[in-house]
């Protein structure tokens with residue numbers, strides 16, 4: 001699944017540039033970060049020079065270099081004792097030992113073809129099991145298995161001090177990748193050869209999802225090296241068939257080996273940060289996802305000779321029904337997650353969209369606001385359940401009245417609704433008893449994860465430590481990832497990675513020349529290391 005991209009694509013960088021500039025003293029700094037007092041000063045200075053959300057109305061103010069802003073930043077730095085800039089997390093050409101370990105694991109994993117048809121996921125699972133062993137995890141805490149010889153998963157456990165305490169933290173990533181043909185890629189890249197070029201790593205899986213998988217494995221080495229022992233167990237599960245295929249590893253583990261992945265909290269793909277002009281703009285945390293359900297609309301008819309047509313016709317009835325479904329808009333809904341999303345995205349948006357988002361949050365029945373927000377396809381699908389016709393079949397001869405016509409209607413259901421409720425709604429919309437509405441395939445409902453301080457506070461803290469004073473925006477994905485299996489069991493599962501990308505150039509997951517910005521990879525490694533430790537150390541002070 002794509003991480004982080006696609007949110008607030010038309011964000012106006014100017015409203016945030018200064019924040020990241022002024023926060024540069026603490027941005028990308030290695031631990032320990034700037035003292036809280038300094039962070040506060042820098043943030044206040046940044047905020048005092050951050051233009052109002054409608055800064056688009058006066059863009060000139062920020063098109064020229066801002067002398068006052070630069071002075072303010074220097075002033076703030078001097079208040080902080082003019083500390084020398086922290087050494088960056090990542091320096092091109094100079095990997096730290098921990099980064100070199102991550103690099104080597106990343107390269108190894110990417111070069112193992114784990115795609116659905118030509119690959120073998122078990123090879124990836126076995127290779128990572130070997131790495132876990134090398135990091136010092138005993139065999140008894142490493143499990144490799146799956147329902148089919150090429151579809152194995154690997155699960156490893158780092159024992160905490162207090163196994164009777166809080167349930168484990170589960171770090172989840174998928175090993176499988178979307179198909180990739182060399183002929184479809186630029187000539188200089190092979191999708192299964194890890195290639196470095198101009199500050200990026202290129203290959204299938206570099207962003208989805210072998211970056212997180214390799215970071216989780218590499219961070220075990222670092223924990224052991226640092227002598228870090230968590231208070232609660234840390235489980236790492238690297239799984240099969242997230243993208244496609246019938247042997248979904250999380251489904252299989254939850255059903256057959258629940259004890260191996262029984263956790264109190266899950267960290268998964270689905271979140272990431274957004275860069276503009278190479279600077280962090282905001283981070284995201286995915287808390288919810290819509291539920292995919294396919295419906296069959298079916299019309300049967302006694303048929304007959306086409307030279308003797310009648311008013312009742314299976315194809316005509318189905319076409320009428322589909323046209324009604326196509327025009328129907330489900331009611332606007334706001335959840336805790338989408339309310340927070342629109343509230344926090346508004347300041348990053350252009351003035352008209354920002355106003356509409358605020359009005360929508362104040363009153364979801366505000367039709368004017370809804371129409372402005374819904375004009376953006378990405379935001380539109382976050383407002384309501386959607387249903388769209390995706391496949392069509394009907395008739396059996398050119399000269400016969402059709403006896404059967406069927407369509408597939410793919411619905412992305414709001415997490416608080418059920419498939420049965422949507423079916424009832426579709427029947428009402430179609431308003432034709434000759435059209436049957438049948439649930440074809442259904443996934444378990446996945447209620448949103450709560451915005452608990454136990455997760456939101458550490459994510460905000462590490463984001464600030466590494467990337468400066470930028471917001472962490474909660475999101476609901478309109479697609480799906482494996483978090484749904486844990487959410488369905490009531491286990492809070494969060495998509496968060498600290499991997500930043502520029503969606504305008506880096507959103508290539510599942511596509512051609514997939515890549516990962518090198519700096520982002522190592523900053524993501526640091527982010528996930530610090531976040532894991534905060535989550536696994538007890539007690540985590542929560543204000």
Ligand SMILES: [Zn+2]
Nearest residue numbers: 001208209269
């Ligand atoms: Zn993925």
